[in-house]
Amino acid sequence: MKARLVPCLLVLAALAAPSARAEEKVASVLKGDRDLGEYLSSECVTCHQPSGKQVGAIPVIIGWPEDQFVAVMHSFKRRERDNQVMQTMASRLSDEEMAALAAYFGSLKPGVKN
Amino acid sequence: MSMNRRQLLAATGALIAAPHVARADARPRVVIIGGGAGGATAAKYIAKDSGGKIDVTLIEPSRTFVTCFHSNLYLGGFKDMKAITHSYEALKNHGVKVIHSRVAMIDRENKRVELDDSSHQAYDRLIVAPGIDLKYDSVPGWGQAFEEVMPHAWKAGKQTEILRAKLDAVPDGGTIVMIAPPNPYRCPPGPYERVSMMAYRLQQAGKKKARIVIIDPKESFSKQGLFQEGWEKHYPGMVEWLGPKIHDGLKSVDPKTGTVVTGFETYTNAALVNVIPAQMAGKIARDAKLVNETGYCPIKPETMQSAIDPLIYVIGDAAIAGDMPKSAFAANSQAKVAAMMIRGELIGARTFPARYANTCWSLISPNNTVKVGGSYGPKDGRIASVETFVSKVGETDAQRKEQQDENTGWYAGITADMFQ
Numbered sequence: 001m002k003a004r005l006v007p008c009l010l011v012l013a014a015l016a017a018p019s020a021r022a023e024e025k026v027a028s029v030l031k032g033d034r035d036l037g038e039y040l041s042s043e044c045v046t047c048h049q050p051s052g053k054q055v056g057a058i059p060v061i062i063g064w065p066e067d068q069f070v071a072v073m074h075s076f077k078r079r080e081r082d083n084q085v086m087q088t089m090a091s092r093l094s095d096e097e098m099a100a101l102a103a104y105f106g107s108l109k110p111g112v113k114n
Numbered sequence: 115m116s117m118n119r120r121q122l123l124a125a126t127g128a129l130i131a132a133p134h135v136a137r138a139d140a141r142p143r144v145v146i147i148g149g150g151a152g153g154a155t156a157a158k159y160i161a162k163d164s165g166g167k168i169d170v171t172l173i174e175p176s177r178t179f180v181t182c183f184h185s186n187l188y189l190g191g192f193k194d195m196k197a198i199t200h201s202y203e204a205l206k207n208h209g210v211k212v213i214h215s216r217v218a219m220i221d222r223e224n225k226r227v228e229l230d231d232s233s234h235q236a237y238d239r240l241i242v243a244p245g246i247d248l249k250y251d252s253v254p255g256w257g258q259a260f261e262e263v264m265p266h267a268w269k270a271g272k273q274t275e276i277l278r279a280k281l282d283a284v285p286d287g288g289t290i291v292m293i294a295p296p297n298p299y300r301c302p303p304g305p306y307e308r309v310s311m312m313a314y315r316l317q318q319a320g321k322k323k324a325r326i327v328i329i330d331p332k333e334s335f336s337k338q339g340l341f342q343e344g345w346e347k348h349y350p351g352m353v354e355w356l357g358p359k360i361h362d363g364l365k366s367v368d369p370k371t372g373t374v375v376t377g378f379e380t381y382t383n384a385a386l387v388n389v390i391p392a393q394m395a396g397k398i399a400r401d402a403k404l405v406n407e408t409g410y411c412p413i414k415p416e417t418m419q420s421a422i423d424p425l426i427y428v429i430g431d432a433a434i435a436g437d438m439p440k441s442a443f444a445a446n447s448q449a450k451v452a453a454m455m456i457r458g459e460l461i462g463a464r465t466f467p468a469r470y471a472n473t474c475w476s477l478i479s480p481n482n483t484v485k486v487g488g489s490y491g492p493k494d495g496r497i498a499s500v501e502t503f504v505s506k507v508g509e510t511d512a513q514r515k516e517q518q519d520e521n522t523g524w525y526a527g528i529t530a531d532m533f534q
Binding site for chain 1: 159163203352443446447450454464466469473485486487489499500502503504505516517518519520521522523524525526527530532534
């Protein structure tokens, strides 16, 4: 049983690896379109305050490193992270759109009127 | 900044079409009627994102805005009136001119809005966001003259205070009857969140023998399984929901005696009757003939432009927004699409394909909040769901608490997005 499981896991790992690498590539290669990001961000700021103020369970999403922002959005899109609102919002975002959002929110600084 | 051909033509057109009378201020003008979740958001976004290139005027009769969303939390005692009341002052910092006046009429032919004080505001683009009006004649025996005796509280403010005062006067063992509205109406889960808050407040006051009967014209309602699970768990025996097959139709109410007559039963001496009547687009939209036979305003799903007048955009509860519910979140989302498209038309700003979103959180008891929502986009001439979600029956206490914390954060977020 164990012997059979190991190759399966190896195959899974091999399948998973390129997608993880592709993601890193997306974050580093895709230069986010800030205008697009600003428009898309209007969907986010109904809950997440662009001033960087945290209230309740709505986290601050400004000033993050872009690759981290993209990784988190992908984890919602793949439904690894559990929140129905975020899974729904992330599921229709393309790689380009995630990069655009990452660029936009990444450029905002706390304490500044954004 | 690039401009496509359509935007260039539109921008040029706007310049040519502009004022018959010479004005010192040659900027294109946008007038927004209604300062709710749709109108306030649109005003702010057009002013903020156009960097002063568009003259933005918001017309709203009230000096402050009491949010209908979270007014049920006032009813339950979780928030005071101040916490759900907001000022328009900060919109001025974005360059929005706020006029506290009532609109008498929209003169579509001359592209201007006439105000009650006989002044007028000319527009290149107009946003109509009046919200809903109540159909006072939809409940036999009831009407505007009786709205203080049998409050609706479906527009927040004084009505909400009347409803809470009457709720607090209900004796233990007293009966509350809620007349729920037919579709489509503002805030689909609202009546049922309200019932939850009423039951909570009665329970807190030790009035556990009071009961709430819901006379509903609908066969089913938003988040039904979740609410019914919550009522059973938190308020056993206090809430009774009756669909149309069970009550056999609402026949009449008598505000003088607190009587509600249905096909099957007559409720006499009700301690409180909360009438939430049928609804339609606000009067100003109806008078301007922006509505169709449904009583609401048809729009183009790609832009939120009126299907009847291309210079007018209708957003929020007054619009026919396909699969989107009538909610503050939805109005806020539609406002951002309209704001972007108007900037595209008037100053050639970049535009992107419309996308919409909504989430509605409902509080059932302290730390037990459920949610429903989705993403939406234009499809086949209407706004259609892309993906939707709803909380599940049997979620853990921790999850429900987390959702209440989201609800708190969302309220702070959307009101900042509208007013700051």
